[in-house]
Amino acid sequence: MPTVRMYTLSTCGYCRATKLFLAENSVNYEYTDVDLLSGDKQRSVLEEMKKLNPLCTFPTIVIGDRVIVGFKRDEIREALGIR
Amino acid sequence: MTAKELYEMLGKAQEPKGYFFNKDRDWVYGLLESLLVNRERYGYMSCPCRLATGDRRKDGDIICPCVYRGPDVEEFGSCYCGLYVSRQWNDGEVPHVYVPERRPREKMSY
Numbered sequence: 001m002p003t004v005r006m007y008t009l010s011t012c013g014y015c016r017a018t019k020l021f022l023a024e025n026s027v028n029y030e031y032t033d034v035d036l037l038s039g040d041k042q043r044s045v046l047e048e049m050k051k052l053n054p055l056c057t058f059p060t061i062v063i064g065d066r067v068i069v070g071f072k073r074d075e076i077r078e079a080l081g082i083r
Numbered sequence: 084m085t086a087k088e089l090y091e092m093l094g095k096a097q098e099p100k101g102y103f104f105n106k107d108r109d110w111v112y113g114l115l116e117s118l119l120v121n122r123e124r125y126g127y128m129s130c131p132c133r134l135a136t137g138d139r140r141k142d143g144d145i146i147c148p149c150v151y152r153g154p155d156v157e158e159f160g161s162c163y164c165g166l167y168v169s170r171q172w173n174d175g176e177v178p179h180v181y182v183p184e185r186r187p188r189e190k191m192s193y
Contacts, residue, residue, distance in 0.1 A: 009132065009134060010117075010120075011117035011120055011131035011132075012131055012132040012164070013110055013114050013131070013164055013165055013166075014132065014164075014165070015132075035134055046134075054188070055184055057133075057184045058132060070181050071181075072181055
């Protein structure tokens with residue numbers, strides 16, 4: 001299964017729903033809650049995000065070489081090869 | 084203020100305007116808790132689904148209810164966060180689709 005990495009906000013409903021969806025499907029993932037960062041660290045993560053999703057919206061989900069913007073269950077399932 | 088108090092206060096103010104809370108009560112309470120977190124963190128209830136700067140002037144358009152709620156509920160039946168929806172959305176008369184970000188990129192200071 002490809003690696004899953006996400007840029008999230010700790011306060012965002014769809015970010016929480018994505019984390020829960022992955023956990024329920026036994027998918028390991030890494031995430032960064034960007035709202036909990038500050039200063040240079042936050043700026044550098046946002047620069048990283050811009051390259052993947054220029055709008056910098058949340059969640060931004062990276063699955064292998066694919067970037068999915070928003071909690072789109074079907075796209076996530078397809079990228080992970082799960083039903 | 085508790086999320087329950089916020090629920091009652093906002094419900095009374097927004098429902099007459101045609102904006103209803105999502106019928107998924109857990110979803111709504113999660114977002115109301117987040118609004119209270121943001122109020123504590125920034126001093127105002129910034130949209131929980133967008134990154135705030137902490138500068139009220141820069142975040143003015145995303146203080147909940149954000150200025151994009153009207154057009155989003157009009158077009159998609161739901162605001163960007165899925166907090167406020169139309170009656171038709173709650174009744175399942177309109178499809179529940181992903182609401183794209185309407186906020187112009189230039190408004191984001193990052």
